[in-house]
Amino acid sequence: MSFLSYLYAGLFYCAAMVMVVGVGRKVMVYTRIPAPLKIPTTPAPTTRFGVVGRMLREVVFFESLFKSSKWTWLFGWAFHFGLLLALIRHLRYFTEPVWSWVAFLQSAGIYGGYAMVFGLLGLWGRRFFVDRVRYISAPSDHLMLALILAIAGSGLLMKYVWHTDVVALKAFALGLLWFNWAPLPSDPILLIHLGLVICLMFVFPISKLLHVPGLFFSPTRNQVDDSREQRHAPTSV
Amino acid sequence: MKKVEFDIPVITNHPITPSIKEGAMAHVRPFVAKQGHQEALGFPGELVDDWHDKAIEKMRELLGKYRSLQVFMDSCVKCGACTDKCHYFLGTSDPKNMPVARQDLMRKVYRRYFTFAGKYFPKLVGAVDLTKEVLEDWYSYYHQCSECRRCSVYCPYGIDTAEVTMAGREILASVGVGQKYSNEIIGKVYKIGNNLGLPEKALANTLEDLEEEVKDDIDVDVRFPLDVKGADVLLVTPSADFFAEPHVDGLIGYAKVFHQAGVSWTLSSHASEAANFGLFIGSQDNMQKVAMRVREAALELGVKRIIVGECGHAWRVAYSYWNTLIGPFDFLDPKYPVPQHICESTYDLIQQGALKFNKEENDDKIVTFHDSCNVSRASRMGNMPGGQFVIPREIIKAACNHFVDMREDTIKEGTFCCGGGGGLLTDDLVELRVKGASPRVQALHEVIEQHGVTHMAAICAICKSQFTKVLPYYDMQMDMIISVHQLVGDALELGVER
């Protein structure tokens, strides 16, 4: 096995570790900090069950974003939904035999890639053309879009222009999973694609990607509107 | 009209989102609290020497105390969805009045001191040290937010800038730079019992005068009882209701409703104020202390129910926080919600058929309703979500023949703040108040043009005072703004068989 294969394997393990531990730590912090007062943004559901519905609508449909800006919603939703499809497509590298629903969704994964690029370009365009969004964009906001766009782009390039040895790649992926390492094909485009993914995993817990766990802990969304019926103790977590 | 030293926004037929104008409102800041006002609330009298370390320490404390703050600091993705949602941005064009930019004033400091990226790559993530200039910016722009929560409705993560503003103000106060208006008022509540500093004797006289006034007017003995032990209902209402216009007509309305429905009620001189500015300055301790007077009054008078008068933020504090801060209320009648909003009570009485209206009394008016931010987005009425929108409208419709709503995205959960909430209802912020009112005034202008609306009813003392002050700047009559319970009081048939 080549040095590169070992390097990438090692980086993948580190990145996965950083991501899991980093996000896990954040989740622990969020769990420990009390929410001393009731602050759901009303109208809010009056039951736990209702709150689950509200959260589902936020997670699946981006309900609040839909209310606020149809363009941002379109780009944002296309990107995230595309990402989901692309991730599902990638499960074929980690399952043997490939799960039937994953096999079924293979071509949808390609469209997912397109949707990602479409959404990301739209979101990035807003950072240049809408003066308000330009004002609030930090360099890191541009970099994050560039990074994910490069991941999506390099992925699509492998599908259509520079093919890589997917059988060997799968062996490498399964090897990572089962600690039974196999060599990684050394096509530059693949190395770029994976390198960028590793970067993304590293920055996950120290960047705005924390909106993923944050969404679930937002008191304005996850609290039940029952302050008169249930006494909310100030120490409640 | 007074001389004006600033440009008044032009009211157009359709809403517009302005282009940003950096620094447009940098000169606006309210007076800083004097030593005495600070110390009465347990804050240092002036900017402390080690303000930098103290401020960072306070920030650490708040991050560990409020999950909301910690999550909100981390979660924003700068999507920009909130950027055109704040009435202060729409009215001033200052980009620091965009909710995300307002949060970023704190977030950039948070990142610098509390995150890996900000510690090692500050430029990349826009992290900065806490300097005097940053502190000045905080003071300016955390007092250009009315804590109205409109932004939180539209943020995909529910980030509520009001929470950040409250934290910002608490940090500022704790290093010695509190806001004069709010702190002075809280001091008055501690010393005298209400925001206006109206002592017990004066309050009793005012209420007596009101009884006479109503008697002269309609020849019915409507009572305004004070400190009556054993009354069923304790009414806690904003002190502006005792004499400010148009508030007092609302108070007369409540009294007529109670009179007609045969409800035994009382006001309390100990808790002669529903307002709770502890909310505005983000100080849970002060909020609790102010609220505690209500519990004490209820126990002392031995009442069975507590009803809160027309006041937006007071209703938020009462509805959302009282149970936590001064509960449990096991000494009150469990058949009624605690606390109950005056509109809930009136609505119930209407449902029971206890009130009859002569709607023609209000036929000179075409009425619209201004949803107050704290009622709309931080509380509820009735037992279903959104009852806070239905109940006041149903009351108005029961008392008036002509009612129309303003544009859908400017009412209910999307309502625009009056521009004077959150502790900004002070003369040193008139420019901000006038400009911040413009989105609401624009929507009002539409219904005036289309439907000939003559009056806008509200259920918040701050909204009423604010509109009375700012409507004339837009060449609208200041008495356009009225209390919902004025409409009720004017149309209610008194003395008829129930």
Ligand code: SF4
């Ligand atoms: S809470 Fe209201 S005033 Fe404050 S930033 Fe949000 S929209 Fe503006």
Ligand code: SF4
């Ligand atoms: S809507 Fe929420 S996530 Fe988007 S920029 Fe505003 S605060 Fe940040």
